Amino acid sequence: MFLGTHTPRLDQKGRLFLPAKYRDELSGGLVITKGQEHCLYVFPTAEFSRITDALRSAPVTAKAVRDYSRVLFASASDESCDKQGRVTIPPKLRAYAGLDRDCVVIGANTRLEIWDATAWSEYEAEQEQAFSQLSEEVLPGVL
Secondary structure, eight states, rough: OOEEEEOOOBTTTTTEEEEHHHHHHTTTTTEEEOOOOOOEEEEHHHHHHHHHHHHHOOTTTTTHHHHHHHHHSOOOOOEHHHHTSSEEEEEEHHHTTSSBBEEEEEBBTTTEEEEEEEHHHHHHHHHHTTTTHHHHHHHHTTT
């Protein structure tokens, strides 16, 4: 499970230090792909395989499945951390997420998300207003 918020910076080569607390879980490899709201999703390879299996069983006749699968897999990049714990973000994914220098890496349960720091700040401010009301819709009877 990935938790927390971290603020690493991209270097000039497009590399990002992943927080040390996540490195063991990502040591077997990771997949970076486009996420919603112009962030990037980072999945451990095993979790991405689980998602792949789920999409494999979805009906290819459903347009939404085809559309989602195309974007998800076409933008996906197999990566690994170097010895210093850095991962290289491919240029097309950096452009999609608007990543330049200041980034935010958030834990999002089974994945990490990488955001441009300004975009995350705006998103978080916007969403915090509705957070307390969402629990009734997202987790009825749980919280």
